[in-house]
Amino acid sequence: MPTNEPLNRKLRMALIGGGRGSFIGRVHATAAVLDNRCALVAGALSSDPQRAKDSAEDYDISPDRAYTSYQELIEKELALPEDQRIDFVSVATPNHTHFEIAKAAAEAGFNVICDKPMTFDFAQAEELAKVVEESGVVFAVSHNYTGYPLIRQARQMIADGELGEIMAIRSTYIQGWLVDKLEDSDQKQAAWRTDPKKSGAAGCFGDIATHAYNLGRYVTGLLPEQISCHLKTFVDGRALDDYGHAMVTYENGAFGTVTASQITHGRENDVTLEVDGTKGSLSWRQENPNEMWVRKNGSPHQLYTRDPNAPFTKPVAAESCRLPSGHPEAFFEAFANIYRSAFDNMCLRISGKNFEKKDTIFPNVFDGVEGMYFIQQSVASSQDGGKWLPMKHDLARR
Ligand SMILES: NC(=O)c1ccc[n+]([C@@H]2O[C@H](COP(=O)([O-])OP(=O)(O)OC[C@H]3O[C@@H](n4cnc5c(N)ncnc54)[C@H](O)[C@@H]3O)[C@@H](O)[C@H]2O)c1
Structure with missing residues (x-):
């Protein structure tokens, strides 16, 4: 502890x-x-x-x-x-x-x-x-x-070169709770999230696509170069987007896509991340966060589980666990890992x-800046028919 x-x-x-x-x-x-x-x-x-x-x-x-x-x-x-x-x-x-x-x-x-x-x-x-x-x-x-142990495992595996050069990142955040116009009821969370004066320039893209984008950036460490985005409002009379796709190119030539939805019937908090490297690929889903698939052509598919004591678990992932393998850890524990790591720095300071x-x-203030740049450029690109816009900026985490 x-x-x-x-x-x-x-x-x-x-x-x-x-x-x-x-x-x-x-x-x-x-x-x-x-x-x-x-x-x-x-x-x-x-x-x-x-x-x-x-x-x-x-x-x-x-x-x-x-x-x-x-x-x-x-x-x-x-x-x-x-x-x-x-x-x-x-x-x-x-x-x-x-x-x-x-x-x-x-x-x-x-x-x-x-x-x-x-x-x-x-x-x-x-x-x-x-x-x-x-x-x-x-x-x-x-x-x-980013606090999930297997996300930190993925990050370290990529940093250690186990997936080779990264070629593609696909991240999604799919929800369905705003398929009805909840903002017209007493639902406070829906009301401010769909109000441009409170939510910001984007709705769905600010609320959840930022998480999906951040996850790909965090896990791969690749620096973004350009973005092209299409946002859409499917629910009549809603002031902000409730669906969108962005494509992001990275400095090393990798392609990234971010898809977010708040209008997909039956979907809850389906955050997914898939990364393709020259030596292998991985996929992870937050609704089943204690498992991650790693695949290499010609080898059996490998299912990584959250296991603090396994030899394949990177120290940074093991240190992010509180329970032995098999006892599910989830949202609270991942959230607590953000606090745990920030506390280490606070105690030093x-x-x-x-x-x-x-x-x-x-994730620190630089990730926060990048999230806001992602929102700004997504909205601007979408308003201009998906025009490619820069994603590089001086404050990016390197
Ligand atoms: N990280 C995540 O997984 C996650 C999940 C949900 C929400 N969020 C973010 O958290 C924030 C809050 O979202 P929520 O769903 O809890 O909203 P909410 O509407 O449920 O709660 C907001 C709370 O803030 C209070 N509040 C508003 N203005 C205030 C002020 N000036 N001073 C003190 N209190 C004030 C409200 O009275 C209310 O208690 C948003 O920015 C949202 O994007 C993050």
Whole structure:
């Protein structure tokens, strides 16, 4: 079990968002404490002040640290003695609020775990990256699928050359929950996700294609060159896309495709990744995350399972497991692995030690910038009939 060395105390967390009736805030709170390395001590849990206060008891946050806004949270936490003050904030609010909250937290010196997409638009993302660099805080973006042990196994196998030169990446994120116009009902999650003022320039592509794109980038480490995209809104009267395809070319000549849907009947959270290399191919599916196929022509197909003790398991994948093989690990554990790796860096930073800023095992602010560039260029390409646009930028993780 990893520890909080060299800090040797629990980290103190504040949650922003996650009020009653919301979705991902509870996941953050659960994932953060899974390894007993942090305690949730403060929150600004809702945009509604009374609900923010009322929701605090659901998390055992004491009333005096249940704040009614993130501004109040930052101001009052900064006023506390250092040995009580929070160490980091987790941002689990709708997209249009991420930038102002994450920026204010980083400027106040608090480490940040921010949900995706990192900001509302690309300009905000670039600015946030500057703030993070200047402040020196640890900043993670919860592209949580990168926390699955077999995804980290795939990443290491590719880095070790086991698949040869990468020729193609196919990633998909297929859902069906928005095939009906849920935004016309009381469904809050559907309402803000389909509202351009809250979601950003893209709907489905911002919400879920960003995960699929990030997964391919994370696993292969290939640098993107160009993108061509077609987005479509199938549900009448919806303001943003609910389906789309993008093709991405990579600097080494590889082809990538990203397909995302929120209108496919019966599909839930079907995130898939397939990578073709000159020596072998692999495929993985998040709805069955403890298995990954690796295939080589002329050899029997190999089914890798999540097994921390197997000789074929790379150390980085073994260290991302909590249970022996056969006991299913899934969404919470993968999410907790983002926290676990970010905590390692937070403990170093708070103890005054150096820590890795760019090539972290967890998705960081640079991945967040890239996600926002992906959204911007996808929308622009689609509006121009699928025109090829650049995907290279200076802040890309290398
Ligand atoms: N990583 C993932 O797998 C994943 C999954 C779902 C959602 N998300 C992302 O998480 C974010 C939240 O999504 P959700 O589905 O939980 O939304 P939600 O609508 O269920 O919850 C949002 C919460 O934020 C609160 N809120 C809004 N503005 C606030 C503010 N200024 N200060 C404090 N609280 C505020 C709301 O009151 C609510 O409690 C989005 O950015 C979404 O893209 C990520």
